[in-house]
Amino acid sequence: MVETTDSLLKRLRQARGGDSDALGKLLNEFRPYLKLVAQRAMDGRLAGRIDSSDVVQQTYLSAIRKFDEFTGEDADALAGWLLLIHERNLIDTARKHLEAEKRSVGREETQIETEPLAEMELTSPSQRLMRGERAVRLAAALACLPDEQAEAVRLRHLDGQSLEKIARHFGRSERAVAGLLYRGMMNLRKGLKEQ
Numbered sequence: 001m002v003e004t005t006d007s008l009l010k011r012l013r014q015a016r017g018g019d020s021d022a023l024g025k026l027l028n029e030f031r032p033y034l035k036l037v038a039q040r041a042m043d044g045r046l047a048g049r050i051d052s053s054d055v056v057q058q059t060y061l062s063a064i065r066k067f068d069e070f071t072g073e074d075a076d077a078l079a080g081w082l083l084l085i086h087e088r089n090l091i092d093t094a095r096k097h098l099e100a101e102k103r104s105v106g107r108e109e110t111q112i113e114t115e116p117l118a119e120m121e122l123t124s125p126s127q128r129l130m131r132g133e134r135a136v137r138l139a140a141a142l143a144c145l146p147d148e149q150a151e152a153v154r155l156r157h158l159d160g161q162s163l164e165k166i167a168r169h170f171g172r173s174e175r176a177v178a179g180l181l182y183r184g185m186m187n188l189r190k191g192l193k194e195q
Contacts, residue, residue: 141191149184
């Protein structure tokens, strides 16, 4: 369950005082949010090659090393700071994998065209809106849903995909996907109320 604002602030003060357990617990509150951001950023060619949990772990390591540089005073500032670190790690990870793909010995003459990293949509409008405490709570509630419900809700409401496209993704009828989305949204609302 996601912590209250007061308990997050308390953990932030403890972490600033050098309490590594408090820092670990504080960062763990943002895991579902960062994982969701990574999953959205790595859709497409990189989704099968990069595990979003690995990128989140790299973000945690970077945040621990640089925590003394964090100057914010609340959970929203921490979420924004972590997101900046996370986006840099996503770009670095994508760059490494795309470069490895370019150099692959098994590749034929034609190379896959890779869009410049500056043009990769790692920060979409919906991701920018998801910053802060509300986004962390939403991501935590989404992470508690059954996998298929979470994926359907993410594809429909965060990625804006059509019902038809989601049905193809799952290999189901549009009616079955509509039911999946309905159950997912009901469970998401219930999860948010319980937080």
